[in-house]
Amino acid sequence: MGTASLGMYDAPFVAPANDALWAAVAARLRAAGLADVPAALDRTRPLAAIWQAPDLLFAQTCGYPLVTTLRDVVRPVAAPIYRWPGCQGATHRSVVVVATGSPADGLAALIGARAAINGRDSNTGMNLFRRALADVAAGAPMFGEVIETGSHLASLAAVRDGEADAAAIDAVTFALATHHRPELTAGLRVVATTPVSPSLPFVTRRDAAPALVAALVEALAGAIADPVNAAATTALGLVAVQPVTFADYAVVRRYAEEAAALGYPALA
The missing domain is CATH 3.40.190 (D-Maltodextrin-Binding Protein; domain 2)
Structure with missing residues (x-):
């Protein structure tokens, strides 16, 4: 088969x-x-x-x-x-999340932070995040550390549990988690969004x-x-x-x- x-x-x-x-x-x-x-x-x-x-x-x-x-x-x-937020037609984007208590108010505030990504080959977790950060990075590294978690849900957990300060999460994954398992996104807030992608x-x-x-x-x-x-x-x-x-x-x-x-x- x-x-x-x-x-x-x-x-x-x-x-x-x-x-x-x-x-x-x-x-x-x-x-x-x-x-x-x-x-x-x-x-x-x-x-x-x-x-x-x-x-x-x-x-x-x-x-x-x-x-x-x-x-x-x-x-x-x-x-x-x-039908989820962040999706329009056959496109989506990533949401950049931080802990609710984080002082970060935008991408520029993440300089020196610890970032969690699901993988280096991810469009939503890495590529769209990279493109959004390029506008504020001024050609220099943004983060003090980049942690590879293996999945968007693991990246959410890393930020929620204090193991990372920020992560870019596919809008569909974020919506599915929020809708079906709200405890997975509780304690997190969206601080920025990335450009759209198919x-x-x-x-x-x-x-x-x-x-x-x-x-x-x-x-x-x-x-x-x-x-x-x-x-x-x-x-x-x-x-x-x-x-x-x-x-x-x-x-x-x-x-x-x-x-x-x-x-x-x-x-x-």
């Missing part, structure tokens, strides 16, 4: 919604005559392995790897449209035929629009999808280039 994943937003509190959404998408794909449609999402392998899988049917990835390490591996299918793309394998890409878009859009799946889409904040290509994500690489041109090539 093929491989399917919705691992980018798959915390335990939304995993049942992802399962329900995939069941609806998979049923539509089978009805359209596709073979090798997996019955369940793959949660047994790291996302990096899933993206590289030769039998990849459907997954979601981050915009920064899409335009760097995955450009010759996957093919963008569609971008999700979410939302995290749904992808398939690089050599997928155009007919398969079209079938995936149709099945995904149909499942989201179907009132039968309203509980799942409401839990995920998912409103619709918009077909996309690599060209739609060129801005992700441009932000990296702009930060470098401003003398801030690495988040530090």
Whole structure:
């Protein structure tokens, strides 16, 4: 069977919604005559392995790897449209959070602070944060320390628990946590936002035929629009999808280039 994943937003509190959404998408794909449609999402392998899988049917990835390490591996299918704050059309941004009691009143106030990032290959946790900071960094390092946490939820915890002073969190993750597990964002406040970026793309394998890409878009859009799946889409904040290509994500690489041109090539 093929491989399917919705691992980018798959915390335990939304995993049942992802399962329900995939069941609806998979049923539509089978009805359209596709073979090798997996019955369940793959949660047994790291996302990096899933993206590289030769039998990849459907997954979601981050915009920064899409335009760097995955450009010759996957093919963008569609971008999700979410109802959450910080999302407009098929775009999102990051929110920069600090502890409620922090005196920071903007990005410039974070000089010398400890920053938490989910990973160096993250668009929302690193690339958008870097681009926003480049405007105030004046070509010098911003932080006294940068901590890699491995996930946005772990970055929230690091700031909440005093292990870091600030973090850039994907607006969708921040909204999902606030909506489903408000204790995860309690004690935090948003001190700034980053530039917007295309939302995290749904992808398939690089050599997928155009007919398969079209079938995936149709099945995904149909499942989201179907009132039968309203509980799942409401839990995920998912409103619709918009077909996309690599060209739609060129801005992700441009932000990296702009930060470098401003003398801030690495988040530090």
